[in-house]
Amino acid sequence: MDKVIRSQAWGGPQTLTFRQFRYFIAVAEAESVSRAAQEIGISQSAITAAVQALELEIGATLFVRHQKGVRLTHEGHQLLRHARSIMAAVADARRAVSVRPEEVSGELNLGVTRMVSGYYLADLLARFSRVFRQVRVRVVEEERSYLEHLLVNGELDVGLLLVSNLGDRQALETELLVRSPWRVWLPARHRLLDSSVLTLAEVAAEGVIMLTMDELAETTSRYWAEAGLRPRIVLKTSSVEAVRSLVGTGVGIATLPDMAYRPWSLEGDRLEARHLSDPVPSVDVGLVWRRGAPLSTTAWHFIEMCREYSPRQSTQRL
DNA sequence: ACTTGACGGTTACGTCGGAC
DNA sequence: GTCCGACGTAACCGTCAAGT
CATH class of the missing domain: 3.40.190.10 (Periplasmic binding protein-like II)
Structure with a gap:
């Protein structure tokens, strides 16, 4: 049976369920309702219903639906962090009872x-x-x-x-x-945002900001070389926050592992991410x-x- | 033991838009 | 125009807990 969290936010007897969060995370990770359904092993419509119920309950649109699947909205990204915390807290609670941590x-x-x-x-x-x-x-x-x-x-x-x-x-x-796959980070309203998938060649034609943390500079230089491309490096920095701010303000675009993606910079500028079609190792x-x-x-x-x-x-x- | 209602599931079908 | 793959909706079914 689902764990039920009663909510009074909109006056009625609404409920948030553990199941809804589980399905929401699966869809966010698969970026597709159908793929999430396959992974969990239930029907696509059951996932759709659960996600819709969650959106209704939360009072926000969590996904942008498109032809190839779904993409998290700004609110969806925010909820995802909390959803993962909830799942982690449940796992911790189970562990606290089962392994006698004291x-x-x-x-x-x-x-x-x-x-x-x-x-x-x-x-x-x-x-x-x-x-x-x-x-x-x-x-x-x-x-x-x-x-x-x-x-x-x-x-x-x-x-x-x-x-x-x-x-x-x-x-x-x-x-x-x-x-974690590589993604292209772009500022809001960038012309390349029209495509859901970008090529390294398209990225190379723009000014690129390179992150040097944890050998990432060596890794990125290697795949640029393997693709036979020489991007115009605008700036190198070891700070992910600096990359976010620079992309957000339109100084350049960046390729970074998806794990580092957040849809906004410290200044509050919006960032978008797109898949790379080139076979770059994760x-x-x-x-x-x-x-x-x-x-x-x-x-x-x-x-x-x-x-x-x-x-x-x-x-x-x- | 039976009824009822809530809940979560499936199936079938619809709509949409890109690719050919 | 047709096909394909995406998500959404409606109708229905099975399970379970609570009430009688």
Whole structure:
């Protein structure tokens, strides 16, 4: 039976259900009602009804419907964050009852790269600390190569980083959590917004802002070279917020992993994102630990929590 | 034990717009 | 014009809990 959250916002006996949030997240991630229905294993119309009921209940349009599927609106993006928090809270509640977290103590030494700490760490750490109150967490934010060194030496229990460029796969065990495709970020009313899918060649013809965080500059330079294109780089920055602001104000456009996309900048300028038709390899976020070494109990619980975490943002979770 | 109503599901069909 | 794939709607069915 669904968990029912009573709402008095519009006067009537409206309800928000766990099921509605689950379907909403599935549609947002699949960017298609039909695909979401296939993934969940129910009919498309059941999803449509649940999403419509949610939109009615929330009092906002959550998706823009179009020929190839659906796309989140600004309000939809905002609700998605809350919906994921709700799902995470339910998972945590289940864990709090089933694993007796008060009996888990000790230390968790965690290594992260900047991109990961910016987008996944705060939420994961908050959840972990809320459930496992007896565990002291020590976080090291470093370059990927140095984290690998610390993991191999046993100075870190587990790493959460971009595994696409991982060096030492012999000594390290990896588990892919999130696969984030590249997207083109554009300011509102940009002429390229007429297309739902863009090519690298179209992007190269514009002024491009390049993000240099976490080896992304090397990655992007590689795919530009493989496509035989030389984009006009307007600016390089290691700050995602700077990229958002610069795109928002129309200084240039950018290609970035979908995980970093937010539909507005710090200044409140609107940003849009479009798919790339070129076969550019995704940016993969995953867990890394030393191969052959026994995992500590704290590390094991952290890995279990990460496995449940599903911030897919139309990415693929494996 | 039976009835009732709410809820979530399916099936069938409709509409729309892009591709050919 | 036709086909195809997208989402939406209507009618109906099965399940379950509460009431009698």
